[in-house]
Structure formats: structure tokens, C-alpha cells
Amino acid sequence: MFRAMPELAEVEYFRRQWNAGIGHRVIKIALHSGKRIFRGTNTRALPEELAGAHLLTSEARGKRMLFRFSNENWLGLHLGMSGKMQAASPDFRPQKHDHLVLYQRERALVFTDARQFGRVQFHHGKTAPTWWDNGVPEIVSAKFNREFLDRFLDRHPKAPIKAVVLMQSGFSGIGNWMADEILWRARILPSKRAGRLGAGERNELFRATRFVARESLRIIGPDDSTLPRTWLIHERWRAGGICPRHKTVLRRATIGGRTTAWCPKCQR
DNA sequence: ACCCCTGTTCGGCG
DNA sequence: CCGCCGAACAGGGG
Numbered sequence: 001m002f003r004a005m006p007e008l009a010e011v012e013y014f015r016r017q018w019n020a021g022i023g024h025r026v027i028k029i030a031l032h033s034g035k036r037i038f039r040g041t042n043t044r045a046l047p048e049e050l051a052g053a054h055l056l057t058s059e060a061r062g063k064r065m066l067f068r069f070s071n072e073n074w075l076g077l078h079l080g081m082s083g084k085m086q087a088a089s090p091d092f093r094p095q096k097h098d099h100l101v102l103y104q105r106e107r108a109l110v111f112t113d114a115r116q117f118g119r120v121q122f123h124h125g126k127t128a129p130t131w132w133d134n135g136v137p138e139i140v141s142a143k144f145n146r147e148f149l150d151r152f153l154d155r156h157p158k159a160p161i162k163a164v165v166l167m168q169s170g171f172s173g174i175g176n177w178m179a180d181e182i183l184w185r186a187r188i189l190p191s192k193r194a195g196r197l198g199a200g201e202r203n204e205l206f207r208a209t210r211f212v213a214r215e216s217l218r219i220i221g222p223d224d225s226t227l228p229r230t231w232l233i234h235e236r237w238r239a240g241g242i243c244p245r246h247k248t249v250l251r252r253a254t255i256g257g258r259t260t261a262w263c264p265k266c267q268r
Numbered sequence: 269a270c271c272c273c274t275g276t277t278c279g280g281c282g
Numbered sequence: 283c284c285g286c287c288g289a290a291c292a293g294g295g296g
Contacts, residue, residue, distance in 0.1 A: 115292045
């Protein structure tokens, strides 16, 4: 059994599953109102407004997604730890964890999240919800540049770099495995304080971040099996996992509150 | 049974 | 006041 391809690329993969419904009308909605997944959103207005609307566009920013519908309706989705999306047959019957289903004539757009660390947000209005524009540049955009990275690192000089790379306000869409992959490529010790990274290390961090984000998005798939065998991800959870560079046994510890794997030989 | 977990938020504390 | 860290959230899987 493969681990689902997570984070930035997983979001992109799931967003595309729902894109099958673009240009089509939503006939009816099924949802589990009162569940934690809908915290802060109006679950009465959601089905009332969305019924009859067409799905028009979708967009992803980091781990967040925004679906735009006709009649000034917007749906924000976050997958949390266990969120999934699929386009199922129109006679789909929602199970316990299928918290939101948008039925169209030819398919059902399903949002599933067992642990409910994710979130569904409904917004009715002419423009996108205020929370959508948070000012954080996408890593694959030109706004994520060396200057931005410098300023962000300097803003968190005391935090271990692993924790900084996990901050969504600077590294949009990066999660636990991508952070380890990035630091491994950049040959930086995850516990090293961000403020102690030299110019050379910052250059490497910048390049590795762009590379991992771009490649993950390019090689997008339902699981991590399509990522190159030379990547750390295939070793980081395995007992006795080794560094793909020189076969050194990886070390593991909790850093920045997350399980972290690194190579003691090439990461300093 | 017990321990682990790809994310985010919040209260405590240094 | 700043900012880091652990706990909490909830459930499934090993």
C-alpha cells in the first residue's frame, strides 16, 4: 500500500479530481452539518446558495483550494491530515466521513476527511473571500525569491530551520516530508537555527525548495511511487532507511514538533 | 492494546 | 511583548 502523495502536490492532484465538474451545474448537496469540518461556516446557506449554481473555476494556493461557482458562490477547502477528494458516480451514497457531496447530473464531487483536521469554508459574495489573499507567494512563482527567503529566515532567527520550512506564511504548501526532502537536498541540519544559516546555505535552501516544489507538481500522481528513486521520501519512514547519496543510515528525531529524518553525514 | 501519524491552532512559559 | 513548544483536535492503521 502506497502512502498518498502529500502536501503541495496532493492538493493539486485532488483539486484536479473535482475539475471534472467544471462547467456543470450542481443539482443538490449532501453535507454533515454540525461537524467540526464546517467550523466557522454557515451550513444552512451553503446548500441553499450552491444548489443550481455552476462550478466555474478552481485554484490552489499552498495547501488551500478555492472553487468558484456562479451566483457569487465560493467554496474553500483544506485537506488537513486525512482529507481526500474524488469525482464519483451520480448515485454516490455518502458514508460516515464523506462530509460534503456536490451532486451533478453526470457525477458526484465528494470531500472526505476522517480526522477532520481539514476545513470547508463557504462564502457568498461578489469577490473572493477575504482569507483567500493572504499575501504569501507561491513557491513556484517569481515572488518567492531570494530576498523573500532572506527576510523570512531573519524573522525567525531562533527557530530550527525545519520548523521555519513548515511555516505556511513563508513556505506555502510545504509539509513534513517535503521539508525533510528540501533540507536533505540543501545539506542543512534540520535542527540548525534559521538565523545561523550562511549565504551559501541560504542559496542551497532556496534552490532545493524551488526544485522539490516544482518537481513534485510536475510528477503529480495519486501516490509517491512516481517520484524518483533517488529522493529521500522513499527512505525516510523505512526502518533502517538510508541516505540515497552514500547509504548512511538516516537519523530520526522530533524537531519543530514533527518527526524528522536526516542524514548525519551530509547534513551539517 | 498501544503507539504512530503528511496539519494547524492555541495556551503556557521562558 | 515575542516566540518557541507541547497539547489538543479525531480517527485509522501498523
